[in-house]
Amino acid sequence: DIQMTQSPSAMSASVGDRVTITCRASQGISFSLAWLQQKPGQVPKRLIYSASTLQSGVPSRFSGSGSGTEFTLTISSLQPEDFATYYCLQFYSYPLTFGGGTKVEIK
Amino acid sequence: VQLVESGGGLVQPGGSLRLSCAASGFTFSNYWMTWVRQAPGKGLEWVANIKEDGSEKYYVDSVKGRFTISRDNAQNSLYLQMNSLRAEDTAVYYCARDRGSAFWGPGTLVTVSS
Numbered sequence: 001d002i003q004m005t006q007s008p009s010a011m012s013a014s015v016g017d018r019v020t021i022t023c024r025a026s027q028g029i030s031f032s033l034a035w036l037q038q039k040p041g042q043v044p045k046r047l048i049y050s051a052s053t054l055q056s057g058v059p060s061r062f063s064g065s066g067s068g069t070e071f072t073l074t075i076s077s078l079q080p081e082d083f084a085t086y087y088c089l090q091f092y093s094y095p096l097t098f099g100g101g102t103k104v105e106i107k
Numbered sequence: 108v109q110l111v112e113s114g115g116g117l118v119q120p121g122g123s124l125r126l127s128c129a130a131s132g133f134t135f136s137n138y139w140m141t142w143v144r145q146a147p148g149k150g151l152e153w154v155a156n157i158k159e160d161g162s163e164k165y166y167v168d169s170v171k172g173r174f175t176i177s178r179d180n181a182q183n184s185l186y187l188q189m190n191s192l193r194a195e196d197t198a199v200y201y202c203a204r205d206r207g208s209a210f211w212g213p214g215t216l217v218t219v220s221s
Contacts, residue, residue: 027143032205036151043201043211044151086142087151091206094165096141096153 002026002090006099008019012107019075021102023088026066032092035064035073047086048073078104108132108210110202111171115215120220122192128185128202128212136160136180137207142187144198145214152198155187170196192219 003026013019021033023033035048048064051071061076075082083106088099114126116157128140142154157178164176175188185202199214 032207036208038151043206043213045211046207046209049209071189080154089151089153089208091208095167096165096206098151098153101150107194 001095002029002093002097004049004088004090004097004099006086006102008102009100010105013078014079014107015080017078019104020081020087021073021104022066023066023071023073023099025069025071025090025092026052026068027085029090029092031080032040032090034091035062035065035088036089037082037084038087044087047073065086080106108204110204110210110212112200112212112215113215114203115200117218118192119127119221120193120219123188123190124192126187126189126200126202126215126217128187130183130185130204131200133204135183137180138199139201140176140178140185141206141208142176142185143201143203143208143211144194144196144217145201146189146198154200157185189217192217195220 005024031051036044038044041082047058047062052064055101063074085101085103087101109131111129134162157176172190177186201214202212204210
């Protein structure tokens with residue numbers, strides 16, 4: 001099984017900060033990675049797919065990069081509505097696996 | 108795109124439930140479909156996938172032999188038959204479109220408890 005390791009597991013940041021979240025795969029997954037955002041009490045929402053393609057309607061301050069085993073989600077200027085938990089998901093091989101999540105909290 | 112799950116509830120250990128997911132707003136028969144679950148206060152866990160025509164199905168190890176994913180393309184519906192339920196199956200169950208989970212339903216809560 002492919003393990004997805006996210007870091008950090010939690011972080012505090014201020015509005016306007018640049019935020020970077022990393023996801024490492026235990027083996028190569030090409031570009032088969034998605035990033036999702038989940039706000040408390042809400043349904044997960046996909047932000048990025050195929051490692052770097054922005055989902056329609058998602059603000060351009062979100063971006064994704066990477067391939068193979070290392071991937072990053074960057075929020076260029078954190079907004080109040082971005083405080084949430086972020087998950088990566090590999091869909092390269094079965095079983096599909098999520099990262100453990102990164103909780104972004106207000107500093 | 109709209110996905111709406113139903114069928115959750117309280118069930119005793121060893122019992123069964125059948126979850127349904129009604130899809131609309133897209134051509135259901137053109138997409139892989141996914142079930143994902145989230146235990147209370149925990150992260151997301153992929154449960155199962157089914158190919159567009161139902162010919163391929165995949166499961167996480169912890170549910171193999173107990174859960175069955177299926178679909179009815181004529182009814183635009185996805186199903187998850189859950190047997191031999193355990194306390195650790197307690198979670199909100201979401202259906203999602205495609206393997207990359209592009210769109211999600213609101214989820215249905217399954218509680219396994221005596």
